[in-house]
Amino acid sequence: MxxxxxxxxxxxxxxxxxxxxxxxxxxxxxxxxxxxxxxxxxxxxxxxxxxxxxxxxxxxxxxxxxxxxxxxxxxxxxxAGLPLPGKSSCFFCPAMKRNEIRTLYHQHRDLYDRAIAIENAAKPNLITVKGLGRDWSWQEFVEADKNQMAMCWMFPGNDMTSSHSRPEKAFNMCPLKTRLKTIVLSSFPLRCQTAQNFTSLG
Structure with a gap:
């Protein structure tokens, strides 16, 4: 059975x-x-x-x-006293969503590294497919996500927390920067940076 x-x-x-x-x-x-x-x-x-x-x-x-x-x-x-199972999928599943890839990176780095090894091994033979995301590469996505240094409230706690180390850079890169600067920044529920740090950004 x-x-x-x-x-x-x-x-x-x-x-x-x-x-x-x-x-x-x-x-x-x-x-x-x-x-x-x-x-x-x-x-x-x-x-x-x-x-x-x-x-x-x-x-x-x-x-x-x-x-x-x-x-x-x-x-x-x-x-039965058993733990509830999570979503069932392969660690290199091409259907995995971006937030799931962040979680894999943050919580299961060994599996993430194995997935990237698979992606890199396939790259020399790829023509139209760019990576595990089919039309985008997991590795390039994660690197871009880290470089973007997103503001800490943009992702839930199980996402890639390493991207929260420099929120001021994310603010300058954010397409909503102009709109956000017109809002009272002290109202943001920021955990990693105070509103005062953003008020001087040009």
Missing amino acids: FFEAQSWTQEKYCNHDPGCLAAWEHDERVVKFIGFDVGEEQRRDHAIVYDMQDRKYKKEYPMIDWGWGRDECIATIKK
Whole structure:
């Protein structure tokens, strides 16, 4: 029994698993439990035709059968005393959002470095794709983000806090500089720089 993940990695595992191989030798199908919740019936319905033609796997959708949505799943996990899982994705996922890349950089630098190593290894062969962001490079984004030195209230606490060391530079580079200077700066909820530091900026 397996949970749906990246199908190709799962297929590679199953092709070498003694239990799966034994089932296929006896013309049996291996059961896969798919984690679609009760709000995703259309995804199951779309897959049913393909599931019926699959000679290797039999798909089950337990959460849909139980009528479980996200709330029921969270309640069950908490009741079991288990930590709530975060978003599931590869650390080098091209669909990752910019704030998620910042968090990866700040909280999991080893994985970020591995992702950048993958991006750099691919660069000599890239033609239209620029990096892991497809039309933009993760590394160039992070470097630009650090150089921009954004004002500390622009990103949540789990973003790249190293970009908060020089907010006065970010203010001079900010396209809203002219508008911001017309506002009473002391009203900003700044944590890393006082309003007085900005009043002398030209």
